[in-house]
Amino acid sequence: MVNPALCDLLGHPQHDIDSTAPLDHTYKDLLADIRRFGESLANERNISGRFERPLDQVSGRRLTVTIHVSLIRDKDALPLHYLVQFENRTPLLEIEEKLKSTEFALTDIHNSYHELLEKMPLAVLITKKGIIQYANPAALRLVHAQDRSEALGLSTNMVVDATYHTALEERRKIYDVKKALNPIVYLINCMDGRQKYVEGFTLIINYEGEHAAVNVFKDITDQKQREEYMMQSEKLTMAGQLAAGIAHEIRNPLTSINGFMKLIRSSKRSPETYYEIIESELKRIELIVNELLVLSKPQGKHVSKPINVLPMLEQVITLMNVQAALKNIEITLERADVPQWIVGETNQLKQVFINLLKNGMDAMDSSGTILVSVDSTEQEVWIRVQDEGSGMTPEQVQKLGQPFFTTKDTGTGLGFMITQNIIHNHGGSIQIESEPGQGTAFTVKLPKTMKPEHT
Template sequence: MFPNEEHIYDFAFTQASIGMALISFDGFLIKINTALCDLLGTHMEELTSPSRIPQEAQFLIHHIVQHGIPLQTKVLEKLLLEQYYNHPLGYRLSLGISISIIRDHHNLPLYYFAQFENKTMIRQMETQFHFTKTNLHEKEDSFQQLLERLPLAVLITDHGVIQYVNPSGLQLLQAECVDELIGMSTNSIVDVSNHDRLSERRKKYYSHKSVGSVIYLIHCLNGQQKYVEGFSIPITLNGKRAILGVFKDISAQTIEGERLMQSEKLSTAGQLAAGIAHEIRNPLTAINGFMKLLRSTEHKKEHYFSIIESELKRIEFIVNELLVLSKPQAVHHSKPMNLILIIEQVITFMSGQASMRNIEILPSFTEQSIWINGEANQLKQVFINLLKNAIEAMNQGGTIHIYVFTCNNEVRVNVQDEGCGMTEEQIKALGQPFFTTKETGTGLGFMITHNIIHNHGGAISIVSEPEQGTTFTVTIPTIIEPEETIK
């Protein structure tokens, strides 16, 4: 992360007026700001320590992790939740939670980004509005006074035409007087990109269907754009059915969230750029040094040429792997195929290399055919990479076991070696650009493997212990065997 990026990122996160947290997919708080601690009534040390985190906060994080799963597969871009939280001081909060995914420059999910907002007052107002609605005819004067004093913007519309605006609404829309807004269509205020949402909600209201809260991009009378969040309820105005909407300006927190996500992307890009520069600088330095030696001597040194050629090939290898990684792997021609045949072909291909190092590859299949949708060459690349890693990890020979079985509409392939294994820290770092446990590796092979499996709707996991070997588990969704065999 470059200094300016780190400063912007930390400032946006720590100075935010709303609660923010980065949460791992397995439920650990990676980073939180003080606004979240204040909101939840806890200390930073309690939330960041798994053994000290309060049970109520732990339940809240678990709720976020469980509901955020669709975000990882891009089924949703953002998820809005509302969850009750029992504050340590004895009162109950209604928390609005916005969940999105922080992704790296390859668009792979890293962790959840959650924003927390106290919506207790809005919900209390909503409850009060629902109660007041039933007695509206008897208490119109009191209701009018309530609307006038509300700190939130209130608009009453009839089929999208504004009939009433309270003082807070005038301030939100930058209007000088009520006459500027009365009779205006909400279509001219709400941005055209949100018109479909506006129209759909309007139909539901007049069909007596309930709807939840909503976020709109609006245009104020002075040309300023704002993001607003609110809810609407049907009421009776002058004997006619109308809609009352209560809205709050959320522009500041929306901008803060977008700035934070952009900082994360810049940070990831900066780390990758630094890694590429470091990896290519080393062979370039060696080439430059040997070129100077060649110029300073009258005799040709074949050994120098060999080293220069070797370093140039390493640069070419790094660039080729980066090119493979940058290709849109999601764009491939999937077709039904028998995964068992793919794995058998890879084992045949890799057996010669394994034998040269006194290694035996032993497959174990529970079925003769397991059908999936996939691209054969990409899947072969996955299992070649896994077997190659296993072979290179076993300097003393041994056995590589491959177990293939189905479970819950998925096929699982375990590649188990008897090699040097990895520490927990190495496993966590695996997949980062240019992290490798090999002397001549680039760390990009696992990223390529992970991308291919991800684009096949699958997942890959690792279990390893130092000196005890490593097991890679690939999981891919299965399909029903097609009527006609596709060769």
């Protein structure tokens, strides 16, 4: 007898095997194996047992089955029937095979991944909660470690120089909120006491079942040194240009003074006009020297603090209104009532807007309006100074900021250079829009900050 489950397993419809005769012929080898196993049970006086063998379905698919054989005896304890149960182990074995294949594939991926990290020319550190878990050979060379054990277990706070710890903490806080990490530049401490600048990026991955950070770095120490050399070279070039400009600007009034001194000596009388010209030329020399002194003042001595630009601009406009009134010029401030906060040094920023307002007034003949407007974005505060002066050509705008270039009859060109320098030191920028006969607009853009807690 066979039950429907065995028919399904073998792939035979139930109506095809109403008689078991076809099965006897088709599965004679299987029946022979069952009979031999059953006889061994009887000989060993066992009631049941099992064995495993392949079994072909009608479709030709080969199965792996475990065959459970139980010996049924009659009332006299003599063997009467075999109860045979078939357990299909094929799905389980297929799953096991897939798991093995997957395990082999994962092992291959892990080995390939590890081999890739080991051979990468860039330094790779894997950290968990700020502790180094892995360092590739390039990373060991970067920090001059003799062995991997020197690096493993170290805190990143020990590797990254203390001057960059604040940046390190800020980066972690940003990741907690935005789940993103921007590229970073660090100064690191090597095992032999040397220091290097590194630039890199970070990826968050699962490493050994936990979240970890993969940090990829390259050594930019030489690059930083080259940049410093280039900056120094630019400074020396600028100093040479300044020296040449100063020599030219001061030589002209000195030549005039020298000439008039000779005239005074050779003349029996000393005309008052000669003295006035000499005094004028000396004042011009004094102006040049004073502006150079302002330009050369070290910026590090000033203390930056949060500043609401609106009261500062009102103070500057009040100060400049006296000079503006003499030329029949009106200075107006257009702004909303919302405070606009930046971080900076008040006196330096006042000088920026004094310079811009003076430039606007000098560009206007006799009357008109200078409009000062304040606007902002999420990141910046914009202060725009628009005059109604003669304007400038694109070529003149391009040359602004060069030492001793000026559109004024009596200017030195240093005022705008000072203005640019101050704005740059505050992390800002200045934009110039001008057309001949249409006036000029200077837009100063400075980084915006939050309102301080104690004001």
